[in-house]
Amino acid sequence: MSSVVRRTVRSTPYRDAQETWGVIVEILTAGGSADARTEMNAVAGVVVSVIADQGARDAPIVATCDGPRTRFYCLYDEDALESDSFNESGVSHDGTKGDWKISVPCPKDDLAWVQAALKEKSSRITARDQADDAPAEKAARAEANEGLVLDLKGFLG
Numbered sequence: 712m713s714s715v716v717r718r719t720v721r722s723t724p725y726r727d728a729q730e731t732w733g734v735i736v737e738i739l740t741a742g743g744s745a746d747a748r749t750e751m752n753a754v755a756g757v758v759v760s761v762i763a764d765q766g767a768r769d770a771p772i773v774a775t776c777d778g779p780r781t782r783f784y785c786l787y788d789e790d791a792l793e794s795d796s797f798n799e800s801g802v803s804h805d806g807t808k809g810d811w812k813i814s815v816p817c818p819k820d821d822l823a824w825v826q827a828a829l830k831e832k833s834s835r836i837t838a839r840d841q842a843d844d845a846p847a848e849k850a851a852r853a854e855a856n857e858g859l860v861l862d863l864k865g866f867l868g
Contacts, residue, residue: 714779717771719798722769728763729755734799739806739813746821747807754836757828761817761838770816770841777809780804816841 718738722731732755740748760783761767771782781802786794817825817838825838 716779716781716804717784718781718799718800719784719786719796721784721791721797721799722762722765722767722787723791724788725786728759731762731785732759735772735854736800738783738801739781741801745809746862747811750833750835751813753832754829757825757832758815758836759817761821761825764818764821766816766818766841770843772816773782774806774811776804776811777807778804778806807844810834812837814839834844835854838848 718735720731720734725837726734732751736748736751740751742842758772765785765787767783767785768787769784773783774783779802785791788798791798813836815825815829815836815838817840819840819842822838822840829838843850
């Protein structure tokens, strides 16, 4: 299973939602593909609306690639202005290496339109219900545990 990198980005009112997405894009694409940056910028309007609705406060924006998984949380309100728990530094890997994907947390009431709008512009950037654990992470855990059999006699004996 790949490792996980966490970044916490200051959002509104420290910076607006558009600038917040720009920071995330910059972290993921620094030294990476210009095509990936173009694709991320193409969905900016949709993702910005999710960031503005504070979808990434408790549920992360999850970026996967052929390297470590990157989880982006956002700080809002007083936390964005006063907290020193942010980490907006770059990552040591190319966040767009190989078959990269991004999963954006979204309020359930907006999920259908956000998914449809993202699908029109990208096959790599999708939305999920922010109440769900990141499905990509669930799938990776299930895959890692597949075929795992616990020998209770050997364990308890």
